[in-house]
Amino acid sequence: MFRILLACSILPAPVLADVVVAPATIILRGKEARQRLLVTETIAGKNIDRSREAVYSSDAPKIAVVNADGLVTPIGDGVATITASVNGQIARVPVKVIDGAIAKPVTFERDIEPLIARHGCNAGACHGKARGQNGFALSILGFDHDFDFAAIVTEGKGRRLFPSAPENSLLLKKASGQIPHGGGRKLPAGEPGYETFKRWIIAGTPRTPADSPKLERISVSPGERLLTFKEEQQLLVSAHYADGTIEDVTHLATYQSNESVYASVDANGKVKAGPLPGEAAIMARYMEKFAVVNMMIPMPGEVPAETYTKLPRHNFIDGFVWDKLKQLNLTPSAMAGDATFHRRAFLDVIGRLPTPEETRAFLADRSADKRAKLIERLLERPEYADWWASKWADLLRPNPYHAGIKAVFNLDAWLRECFRRNKPYDHFVRELLTAQGSTFRDGPTVFFRNRRQPDELTTMVSQLFLGVRLDCARCHHHPFEIWSQDDFYSLAAFFGRIGHKGQGISAPISGGEEIIFSQPTGTVQHPVTGKVLPPRPLLGEVMDIPPERDPRRAFADWATSPENPYFAKVIVNRVWADFMGRGIVDPVDDLRATNPPSNGPLLDALAADFRKNGHDLKKLIRTIAASYVYGLSTLPNERNVGDSRNYSRHYRQRLRAEVLLDAISDATGVPEKFDAMPSGTRAMQVWTVRSPSLFLDSFGRPDPNQDPPCERTSDSSVVQALHLMNAPNLQRKISADEGRIAKLAASDKPVPQLVEELYLLAYCRLPVSNEQTAAAKRFEKTGTTKRKAAEDLIWALMNTPEFVFND
């Protein structure tokens, strides 16, 4: 077996091959300089990493040498040429060595902080956590050099370093494991990192001069790469300084893959593709900078180009999806049938099942544009508002035990009204974020009753409307983003002047009325420096907001402006995920460079279209539902079976708790009763998740006892199976005298029609003939009655996945 594998890995003689070494030229400054080489062979347009197989040599070993791994190091000043040979082909790279015999001074910021970060000493789990580890605290990931310098050099009366005998420094003894260290052996004595640290102590622990060149960015090569299954690719990370110097920091960077199933990365920056087609974003971080490269692993084999050109394109969505499928060599599933599409559209657009009459009419309709017309009809249905408002209620609606019943009821009513009027999304957000007035009369003000502090509002608003998870930056620099505490509290400053008058929170009743208003004063301070921070949007400039103007208005202007890079993307991604089963960015509210979209051009195009259409949610829904892609079947084919991110097929979703309960009530004709709601209320219309319901709890509605409320779960469970089979309430619905099943059974409908009706009620499709035959036999069984047989059939139908899932 092993031998066969080896044999397979030997490639045929190269055709049109070409070998390139990166970087193209090398300048090594100082004795410790180093540069790793990346050797790439191109065979018939495909790049292959040959860094490990290449044979290296230097033509001037007194100037520079290269080891078997392709690591070039200086010996003396001058110029040399390094040769890499692969499969008989040769590539050369010139090397210039400057001050090759001179050890550069080791300084704190440039040399020591990267070592600390590389070994994870300042990670959130170790000395980087707020109170440090064993009394030794470092700033998380080295974002605060002054703090770290003080911690290492001066704190603890300097006991961590011992300049007269550097090896005896507590820090080195611990880091090298010579005395017990909870973090283990990080810098073994004698290794380069240890030596660097020691030299720094001997030199008197110098700081990096303030005027020395700043680290501007890091880059990773190669850029985007196509990999075959199990293929490996070494990354090269370069640090670019303001003076134009470039240093190889591959050995000092840390690495992480966002989808290690598709491509994983090891601690040395070697990427390895997995056994499945897909994509992964590999993040490299060096100091406070990070860079991301995408690795794409296409499905093996060839798909003729015309396969993609021939695919239907109903609108721009289809083109972007087909482009992506083409890159990955995936092909889309077939079109879903009419009944499946009909049920899917009802569930997705208005959150309920179609009635038998509606299904019959749709199936009988012979017009070519009946799917588009269906979407139009659904968008005008009254259920639309409750369904979409209920999704926003998950995100915005407080626990009434905290914010008060009347206030929460009021907010709930406002949400529903917004969707009834199809309020443009930017207006909706602006109204919410700038709300003023009474929590008893002005629904959106309740948002500010529930979330009262600038910092909690910042966390929530940035995640909901910008898809930016700033919460980390509340306490420290965001570990894998660009956001600092400065950014966090500058954003919080927009919420620093909110006034509350009246009765505040007095759980568990919190019944009072409160007035929310904008006051002329109020500031937000940086929690560490104590500095008062003026309002500044993310990536923007400080705003000067006069006392008479509500800073929240300025925030809303910025958030909803066409230039805002996040606003439209987050909402189109949310709605897309609702329809397609998974967000282009997943999770839907986590937009960041290190969590890239599965289809960036599609996300951009959806956002642009949404802005162009005046932030009209119904138009967005129409666009998504009109795409050919939305109508695909869930049935995978052999070329998309592993795809769960690129929409080559539709993805099944379990019906949400409320939708499923309403579906059961509709099918049985027995409405559910909810506390303090008029009879006939649908689950979708209930104003709080506090309303008791075993059914809704079992099927994973948000848990209101958590604050913030627990997210909705979409998994299935044994409890759900037991509940659907045995819940007394569901049994009652099936067998109620006043229910639909009893009435149908009592009618003069012949059995085949009765069976057809039940299939339409639950599955929203007509039964096929052997289903009819099987059902008929059950009706004829001795001892049964028409009513009992009908009850049993609807029970059976409701306990199968065809009922429980949106296919």
Added chain:
Amino acid sequence: MASRKNCEGFSRRDCLQLGLGALLGGGLAHTLRLKSLAGESSAPKMQAKSCILIWMDGGPTHYETFDPKPNAPSELKGEFKPIATRVPGGHFSEHMTRLAGMANDLAVVRSIRHDQGNHGAGNHYMMTGAPPRIPVGCGAFVSFHPSLGSVTSAERGAPAGLPAYFSMPDMSRSGGPNFLGAKYAPFVVSDNPSSADFRVRDVALPRGLTGERFLERCDQRAEVDKFQRFLDKQVADPAMALDEHYVQANELMRSKEAQAAFDIAREPERLRETYGRNAFGQRALLARRLVEAGVPFITLYDGGWDHHTKLFETLKKRLPTWDQTVAALIGDLKQRGLLETTLVIALGEFGRTPQINKDAGRDHWANAMSVLFAGGGTPGGQIVGATDTKGYAAVERVLSPENFASTVYTKLGIDPGKILYNQQSRPAHIVSDPTPIKELMG
């Protein structure tokens, strides 16, 4: 089928509790049940048939439970006094009176430490024996690796008609099956066994439905189910997970053993009092009944140990009842001869800071924690490892969550070094460091 009348003849409450168990006996359950894996050659000798994991959610303070530091400076040592046990050096906190009295049956490990100082990550590390793969936050409910209970469920299999893994009243954050699949998720009993009308919801048939008709319905359900399943694992078809859940649900309903195990009302009143007439106490008693029924893993999820504020005020009330329940459980198991084969463990995400904060609380502290072990072949009367004099760091016999998890698995007869394969056929060791804590292995 003659016994069908039994169901109708019973009282309403009995009927609800009994479900179909009385009707069918164990036959079908046996045919449906998950087969326990034929012994791997490397599987260690089983010491514990069952494990009861008492999860003290929030991270219990080691100072006020099993690692008091009477000689620590006043800003650290807190309000509670230590009490001696019969184990030399084995002082417990003063509210652990009953457990202190049975220290000969207990082993306390004081030197487990890790580096995950928030709830999401700490829960993951202790519930699975694996650190979270990427940084996670306090609020996170994450799973990167199967939990102790789920692995046990997969490796040991279920007893007749009962799930192999129970969690009451909640599933802990990372207590799920991860790549092992929904089949090995815990069966969560959220109902309160302390209440008079306790029944395990929906396990019993609704009123007015005979067992015979239910079986016919099930038969018809199989007949109408034409929904296409996507069998390839890569598709991750959620309908397949639902199927698993129906299999498990049916098995549970049809099990006489399950119904009997749930019937806590059969316990004598005196014993119920001994365990404590509260939800936690009665859940512990229910756990013992499940052990008797052969369930290999039961998690008792006990929330509210995150004492950032008013630690002493709160624990003064909390610890005595906790002590009562845990001592009652261990004592009861012992008295029935079950302790030898039942491992009882109590722990949380981490310990808590020696430094008392401004709100009279202690904060998260992963650098030291105490874990209680009893039974399952654990030599009692010992303290394993130690923290420094101020309780900051584990300094003697420094042990990891991996050592902890490996101990539990080894006792349960599961090789912690075994390789499992996830859905993408990628290998993962059950525990990356499969070394159990030797002092506990007997």
